[in-house]
Amino acid sequence: MSAPFVQVRNLRRVFDVSKPWLNRVLEGGHLEYLKAVDSVTFDIRKGETFALVGESGSGKTTVARMVVGLLPPSSGNVLIDGVSMTDPRQAPARRRLRRRIQMIFQDPYASLNPRFRVDAIIAEPIRAFDLIQGERDIQARVGELLSLVGLHPDDRLKYPHEFSGGQRQRIAIARALASDAEFIVCDEPTSALDVSVQAQILNLMRDLQDKFGLTYMFISHNLAVVRHMASRVGVMYLGRIVEIAEGRELFARPRMPYTKMLLGAVPDLAMSGRQRVPVKGDIPNPIDPPPGCAFNPRCPLAFDLCRKETPELIDGVACHAVNTAPVPA
Amino acid sequence: MTEPVLSVRNLQVEFASRRGTLRAIDGVSFDIAKGEVLGVVGESGAGKSVTGLSVIGLIDPPGRIAGGEIRLSGLRIDNLPPEEMRRIRGKRIGMIFQDPLTSLNPLYRIGDQIVETIRTHLNLSEQAARRRAIELLAEVGIPAPEKRIDGYPHEFSGGMRQRVVIALAICAEPELIIADEPTTALDVSVQAQIISLIKRLGRDHGTAVMLVTHDMGVIAETSDRVAVMYAGRVAEIGPVQDVVKNPLHPYAKGLMGAIPTLAGDDKRLVQIPGSMPRLSAIPRGCSFNPRCAFAFDRCRVERPEPLPRGAQSVACHLYDSVPTESAA
Numbered sequence: 001m002s003a004p005f006v007q008v009r010n011l012r013r014v015f016d017v018s019k020p021w022l023n024r025v026l027e028g029g030h031l032e033y034l035k036a037v038d039s040v041t042f043d044i045r046k047g048e049t050f051a052l053v054g055e056s057g058s059g060k061t062t063v064a065r066m067v068v069g070l071l072p073p074s075s076g077n078v079l080i081d082g083v084s085m086t087d088p089r090q091a092p093a094r095r096r097l098r099r100r101i102q103m104i105f106q107d108p109y110a111s112l113n114p115r116f117r118v119d120a121i122i123a124e125p126i127r128a129f130d131l132i133q134g135e136r137d138i139q140a141r142v143g144e145l146l147s148l149v150g151l152h153p154d155d156r157l158k159y160p161h162e163f164s165g166g167q168r169q170r171i172a173i174a175r176a177l178a179s180d181a182e183f184i185v186c187d188e189p190t191s192a193l194d195v196s197v198q199a200q201i202l203n204l205m206r207d208l209q210d211k212f213g214l215t216y217m218f219i220s221h222n223l224a225v226v227r228h229m230a231s232r233v234g235v236m237y238l239g240r241i242v243e244i245a246e247g248r249e250l251f252a253r254p255r256m257p258y259t260k261m262l263l264g265a266v267p268d269l270a271m272s273g274r275q276r277v278p279v280k281g282d283i284p285n286p287i288d289p290p291p292g293c294a295f296n297p298r299c300p301l302a303f304d305l306c307r308k309e310t311p312e313l314i315d316g317v318a319c320h321a322v323n324t325a326p327v328p329a
Numbered sequence: 330m331t332e333p334v335l336s337v338r339n340l341q342v343e344f345a346s347r348r349g350t351l352r353a354i355d356g357v358s359f360d361i362a363k364g365e366v367l368g369v370v371g372e373s374g375a376g377k378s379v380t381g382l383s384v385i386g387l388i389d390p391p392g393r394i395a396g397g398e399i400r401l402s403g404l405r406i407d408n409l410p411p412e413e414m415r416r417i418r419g420k421r422i423g424m425i426f427q428d429p430l431t432s433l434n435p436l437y438r439i440g441d442q443i444v445e446t447i448r449t450h451l452n453l454s455e456q457a458a459r460r461r462a463i464e465l466l467a468e469v470g471i472p473a474p475e476k477r478i479d480g481y482p483h484e485f486s487g488g489m490r491q492r493v494v495i496a497l498a499i500c501a502e503p504e505l506i507i508a509d510e511p512t513t514a515l516d517v518s519v520q521a522q523i524i525s526l527i528k529r530l531g532r533d534h535g536t537a538v539m540l541v542t543h544d545m546g547v548i549a550e551t552s553d554r555v556a557v558m559y560a561g562r563v564a565e566i567g568p569v570q571d572v573v574k575n576p577l578h579p580y581a582k583g584l585m586g587a588i589p590t591l592a593g594d595d596k597r598l599v600q601i602p603g604s605m606p607r608l609s610a611i612p613r614g615c616s617f618n619p620r621c622a623f624a625f626d627r628c629r630v631e632r633p634e635p636l637p638r639g640a641q642s643v644a645c646h647l648y649d650s651v652p653t654e655s656a657a
Contacts, residue, residue, distance in 0.1 A: 055516035164604050194372035194543065194605075199587035199598035206597070221516065224546075228589035228598070251591060265521035267546035269573055269590050279518045282486050 003082065004043035005215055006050075006067065006183065011040040011076035013062055017287060034287050036062045038239045040076070041313065044217060044232075046182075049209070051218040051230035051247070053262075057283055058236040060219045064185050067217060068103050069094070080183065099129045102176035106188035108168035112160040118171055119156035122146070125179035145174040149204060166197035173204065177212075187219045202229060223266050227251050235259050238286055238294040240310075242318045256319045258295045293320065332403050333360035334504050334537035335384065340407075341396035342376075342383050344608075351608040353379045353392070355561045358635070361505065364531050366538040368552030368569065370545055370584075374605045375558040377541045381507045383407070384539065385422050386414040402504060420450040423498030423536075427510035429490035432497075433482040439466075439493050440478035443500055450501035465496040469526060488519035495526060502534065509541045524551050545588055549573050557581045560606055560616035567641030577643040579621045615646065623647055 018024065018031045037059040044050040052060040065071040067078050069085045078085040080101065083093045102125070105111040112121055122142045125131075132138050143153030149170040160168055169189060176184050189205070190198040202225065208214060220226050226233055227247065234244040235256065243256040254260045265279050281298040284290055290297050296306040301321035311318045342354035354376045361367045369377045382388050384399055386406065399407040401421060406414065418424070426432045434442060443462040447453060453461065459478070466474035469492040482490055491511060498506055508527060512520040528551055530536045540551055548555050549569060556566040557578065565578040576582045586599025603620045606612060612619050618628040625646070633644045 055518060166604060195545070196372060196584060196587045196601040197604060199589075200600050202589070203597055203600055222589075223517070224589040224591050227591050261518060263591065265518045266591055267521070267524060267544065267550040268592065269546055269549050269585065269588060279521045282488060282519065283516070 005046040005081055006044035006217070007077075007079040008040060008042050008063075008067060009077045009079070011037055011063065011066055011078065012074050013037040013059075013066060013071065014074045032287055035239055035289070036286070037066070037073075039313075040236075040239075040241055042234055042241065042244060044183075044215060046215055047209075047213050048231045049216040049218055049229050051220060051226040051233045052236055052241075053220060053223055053226050053233060054236035055221060055262075055283060057238070057286060059239040060221075060236050061187055062239075063236075064103075064187050064217065064219050068101055068185050069098075070103075099125070099131075099179045100182045102179065102181035102184050104169070104172050104176055104184060104186045104189045106191050108165055108172055108192065109160075111172055112168055114160050116160075117156070118142075118146075118158055118160070121160070121171060122156070122175050122178050125175060129179050131179060141178070142174075145178055146171075148177065148208070149174045150200075164197075165193050166200060169193065169197075169201050170204065173201075173208070177208070181214070182212075183215045183217070185217045185219070188221070189218075190225060191220070191222065198225070205229070223251075223263060224268070235262065238283065238289055240294065240318060241313060242295065244313065244316050255317045255322050256295075257299045257301050257321065261298070293318075331363070333362050334365075334402055335361040335539065336400040337380075337384065337397070338400075339397035340380065340383060340394070340399065342379055342388060343393055343395040345391040345393075346609075348609060352395075352611070353561055353608060354383065356397070357558075357561070357563055358397075359556055359563065359566060361537040361539055363504075363537055364535040365554065366528070366531050366540055366552045368548030368555040369539060369541045369558060370543065370548050370555060371558035372543060372584075372605055374560070374608070376561040377543075377558050378509055380558070381509050381539060381541045384505075385418050385424055385507055386411075387418075419446060419503075420501045421503050421505065423501070423503040423506040425491070425494050425498050425506065425508040425511045427513050429487060429494045429514070430482065432494050433490060435482050438479050438481055439485070443478075443493075443497055446497055447500050461500070462496075465500055466493070469493070469496045469499075470522070471496075486519075487515055488522060491515060491519075491523055492526070495523075495530075499530065499534070499536070503536065505537045505539065506530065507539045507541070510543070511540070512547055513542065513544070520547070527551055545573070545584065557584065560611055561608070562616065562644060563635065563642075564617065564645070565641060565643045566635070567639075567643075571639070571641050577638060577641055577648060578617075578645050579623050579647070580617050581643075615644075 013036050015034045015036055017034045019029055040063055054060045066073045080097060083097045084090045119142045122145055123138050126138055132141055142156050146153050146155055151170055190201050218229055230247045233247050233250045234241045237258050243259045254263055261279055292307045292309055293311050296302040305320045311320045314323050338358050340354050340357045344351045344353055357380055371377045383394055394407050398405055440462055444458045447458040447461055463474045463478055466478060471477050471489060471492055512523050531538050552569045555569045555572045557564045559580050565572060565581045576585050583599050583601040601620055614630045615628040615633050618624040627646050633646045635642045635644045636648050638648055
């Protein structure tokens, strides 16, 4: 088998959240760093949907931004189709690669320029990469893209405020497809939408994937949506991937205690009276995380080692309790 | 049968605008019994928040209650003078809003805010009110309440702030609590904690709860009965098990099928074409008819009224007269 389309290796990002220098001198205090993402490693195969789930502050959006190159990592590497997103020597290759990567954002009210007409929004990638010459051909392509996402070709003459949230997200998808992208990073694409509209957008995204063989990286905090969309899932907690597995496997047999807790916490329509792992505690402050495994203060299986040593991701799970001793589930 | 805590009959709420009067709520009726949790679910623009706001008398001009009546344990409250309504609000009706940061005053310690609310509504001394505030904070699950009572809102996490807001809402032991999207701003693990807290309120104190949310999962876990709202009307209302497992109204059916579930397989989600109509362009007849796969002539002219159907009640012409199985 060929190398995975996207390879993320030991990705790490630290933000400096210290007070300004003068305040540090006058009031005391020292440099403070927030480790938003640490040792994140995963692969995405061509044509699959890889999802990152986690609660707010777990670092999923930061990973997405580093994967598309919007944010430089503090260390680690991202290879897309063999091209490094960080190595300055590969800048020319990266420029050619850019066309093939697009992103869809959470808030369709913020991600479309309100002063641009829809045709200008969707044609922007086409013009930026010089894909089609001649205004008539560009307009024809924009019309084609709009029909593809379920809008009318004449909608290209309207402004974003004339559309509902779901329609705007369709425009954002059309823009992502305009450069013939192969890899689309979707950061909470349906969180701002109502459920019936969410269903439309999720169905559309799957249809487009079948049609064009798209590869998705899907970021969401909604486990049911991830269950529906993803072929593989990584669960993040406080900047690290704590469990990574095939979607079916993860939801049927979660292994890491945090994943179990998260799945148990989801209010579900199928009120089957399933056994719940009681939720306790809050996510700790990421500036001052607990030593060892970041989940240990909330974990029912925590023992001495968990409070001392950060567990490595072994065989898809980063958990001392799962990896050292066979613990009854 | 005993009198319901909240009884809403044929409620109509209008907003005057430059382009004429918009009717946000059009003929909504429901009851909530003592200790019962009624979930009100719908998509944005369905009128669920406006319904909650009219119950607590917080519809501001240009909006107004144009018709119908609201009764709290028999007392008519929709036409009370503002001063009397102010005494009921907080004392007999508690409120929990979506964003806990905006419902707390950032400049006051949370203890002072709770003590102020307690002393406004109950005749207690400063010390007694403070003791009561500590009890309340302990009850909603805030650790070390005797220390945390002197903290400011920014020192609490989102989930903890929402607990403080709930403590504020229950401090005068109200008969009814209106919770408007109480868990929407929270992470799932925290959401689960708040849900069980709200459930406990109804059980332990006999408080009636009106839970407004767009999240059907939250309703399924919390509520006893559920009202599905669409374009300012109740499309279907009934016991939560029945409505979730066997929805009758085509919109409710579509809504249930559109929700991805953890247990579900990978099949396509049910898609309801189009979106909720704007208030200025509510279709004639049944407001759902342009999106409905089962719509027939009558739906385009005549507005359906709620029809009882077992324990459920559904506003749909399909369930009127003979052809009953056509929506299955």
